[in-house]
Amino acid sequence: MPDQPALLSYPDPPLTDGTVMLRRWAESDIGCVEEASRDPHIPEGTTVPARFTTADGLAWIERQWGRADNGEGLSLAIADAGSDNALGAVVLMFRRQPGIAEIGYWLVERARGRRLASRAVALVARWALTDAPLARVEALVEPENIASQRVLESVGFQREGHLRSYLVFNERRADAFIYSLLPGDLT
Numbered sequence: 001m002p003d004q005p006a007l008l009s010y011p012d013p014p015l016t017d018g019t020v021m022l023r024r025w026a027e028s029d030i031g032c033v034e035e036a037s038r039d040p041h042i043p044e045g046t047t048v049p050a051r052f053t054t055a056d057g058l059a060w061i062e063r064q065w066g067r068a069d070n071g072e073g074l075s076l077a078i079a080d081a082g083s084d085n086a087l088g089a090v091v092l093m094f095r096r097q098p099g100i101a102e103i104g105y106w107l108v109e110r111a112r113g114r115r116l117a118s119r120a121v122a123l124v125a126r127w128a129l130t131d132a133p134l135a136r137v138e139a140l141v142e143p144e145n146i147a148s149q150r151v152l153e154s155v156g157f158q159r160e161g162h163l164r165s166y167l168v169f170n171e172r173r174a175d176a177f178i179y180s181l182l183p184g185d186l187t
């Protein structure tokens, strides 16, 4: 059985497919965090501040650096490979079980509809299962979030079940579909 990593280090060189590049967050990405805070779906499911201030935006970026430094996982900016503009986030967070991380992702609204999330999830999931190496990457998605399910299925994630009243948001609970990707699912 391979050793399971206690820490995830930033991929070096950064992961890219020529269209998106996944890289460490920078303070200059604050505009992306501000855009994300204006989208009602992103602050609800993440720690992106719902009411943006520069201080809160910078604190969010510092928390992303902390994911790797504290051994919580890894948070990468999804950037346009040409301009280096940050368009979203893809995050791996360790679960309690060894060798397992949950993946989360979002794009600012203007970057959606171009399959950029599928590209980012494919890059980071493949890296996590082959280079990191993790044994399993899992994802929790609300049944109504069809775009997110399509992203996962396009990468090869398999739906394993329907978890009732599993997700907790500020003012509501929600069901979740649980998906996973194992090394053998990579094509």
Ligand SMILES: CC(C)(COP(=O)(O)OP(=O)(O)OC[C@H]1O[C@@H](n2cnc3c(N)ncnc32)[C@H](O)[C@@H]1OP(=O)(O)O)[C@@H](O)C(=O)NCCC(=O)NCCS
Pocket: 041, 042, 045, 104, 105, 106, 107, 108, 111, 112, 113, 114, 115, 116, 117, 118, 140, 141, 142, 145, 146, 147, 148, 150, 151, 154
């Ligand atoms: C989920 C998200 C990352 C998808 O990113 P994206 O790159 O814009 O995804 P795409 O536009 O390429 O859509 C992916 C698929 O979903 C489909 N889709 C998109 N919106 C849809 C909708 N409202 N209803 C049904 N299908 C939809 C697309 O047609 C595409 O399908 P295809 O690959 O078979 O053509 C983006 O919508 C987002 O950031 N949402 C808010 C945060 C979020 O929900 N994160 C995931 C939490 S689990």
